[in-house]
Amino acid sequence: MRKLWMCALAALLLCCAEWVPGRDSDQRREDREQRRRREKIEDLSRKLSRRLAVPNPAKEHGFLHEQASALLERARQAREDAYLFDRLAAATNALLESSEEIFEAREPERDKDDDDQREAAVALQRHYFRIQQAEYFAKMGNEEQAGEYVKQSRSLYQQARRAYDQKQYRQARKLGEASSYIVRALENLAQAAVRIPEPPRL
DSSP states (O other): OHHHHHHHHHHHHHHHHHOOTTHHHHHHHHHHHHHHHHHHHHHHHHHHHHHHHSSSOOHHHHHHHHHHHHHHHHHHHTTTOHHHHHHHHHHHHHHHHHHHHHHHHTSOOOOOOHHHHHHHHHHHHHHHHHHTTHHHHHHHHTOTTHHHHHHHHHHHHHHHHHHHHTTOHHHHHHHHHHHHHHHHHHHHHHHHHOSSOOOOOO
């Protein structure tokens, strides 16, 4: 009996020696993070598939969908780097949101009122100032297609401004939003490339 008790005690001590406080919780946290990243990739993949299935895409859609697909693949490859993964996933999502705004800009205008014009004007002012940041983020990010991101963003803003002049206020807001989403993608790519950026000099 004493020998059996000693064996049980030895086994217990061995288990205690191998147990490290917090290791189980660390593993659970890591498992949750891996699951979150996997689910994010699946969500973005579904989003991209839905955008690709919409008929009669605009010329801007080709660029947005091609870049979103490339960034999604880079995010898949970066799943072990939480920071890089999050930035690439956020950039992918921004491009897909830009695509959606362009599709929605085609929808018919509702009955207009004075508030529509004011809201569109305020929104376009905000998008205009956002676009001024595009070239800065493009330089920071060092992306091969950075110049095209800036070009597409400016083109969408110009379309938004024309829609505003034609009193197509809903379309103006949607196209302006699409232009800002491209800048948001550039910002996330800049953050991915430069984790601690140097503050710009005046």
